[in-house]
Amino acid sequence: MAPPDYNQGLPQRTVATSxxxxxxxxxxxxxxxxxxxxxxxxxxAPAAAAGGSMADSLMSMLPLVLMFVxxxxxxxxxxxxxxxxxxxxxxxxxxGDEVVTAGGVLGKISKIGENYLxxxxxxxxxxxxxxxxxxxxxxxxxxx
Numbered sequence: 483m484a485p486p487d488y489n490q491g492l493p494q495r496t497v498a499t500s501x502x503x504x505x506x507x508x509x510x511x512x513x514x515x516x517x518x519x520x521x522x523x524x525x526x527a528p529a530a531a532a533g534g535s536m537a538d539s540l541m542s543m544l545p546l547v548l549m550f551v552x553x554x555x556x557x558x559x560x561x562x563x564x565x566x567x568x569x570x571x572x573x574x575x576x577x578g579d580e581v582v583t584a585g586g587v588l589g590k591i592s593k594i595g596e597n598y599l600x601x602x603x604x605x606x607x608x609x610x611x612x613x614x615x616x617x618x619x620x621x622x623x624x625x626x
Contacts, residue, residue, distance in 0.1 A: 572613050575599070580620040583611055588625055 575581065579591045581601065592608055593600030599616065602608050 568617075571619060572616055575613075575616060575619060578622075580622065580625045581616045582618040582620060584615045584617050587611075588620070590625060 575591060575594070577591055577594055580588070581591060582588055583601070587601070587603060587609070589601035589603040589609070591599055592602045597613060598610050599613055600608050600610050
C-alpha cells in the first residue's frame, strides 16, 4: 500500500517551492548555530586577579542599572500614566455620556452604580457593564 499523498491537488511548483523554503530555513538555522553556542573559557575572578576595587565592581553593574532605568521610562512610567488617566475618566462619567466599551459596544449611560453602569444601546435596550469596561467617552451627539 502506497503512503497517502498529502500534496494532492497542489501544483507541483508550490510543493517544490515549499520544500526549497524549508531547506533554506534549515540551512540558516544550522549555519547560525555556532553563533549562539559560545565556547567556555576558564577565567579568574576579576576581584581576586587584580585585587579589584569597589569602583570596578560598580562599573560592571552600570549597564544593568542603565537598562532598568531605560525600561522604567520607556515602559513602566507611560503605562502607569495611562492607568491613572483611565481611572480618572471612569470616575468622571455621568448620566447621558456616550461611551465605548472594551467589547466595542457603543451606548449612552442611563444608570450609574458604584461598580456597574447601565448603558442604553438602542431604544428600550439596556445592558449592564462594569465601570472598568469603558474605554472611551465619546463627544455628545456621536451616537444617533
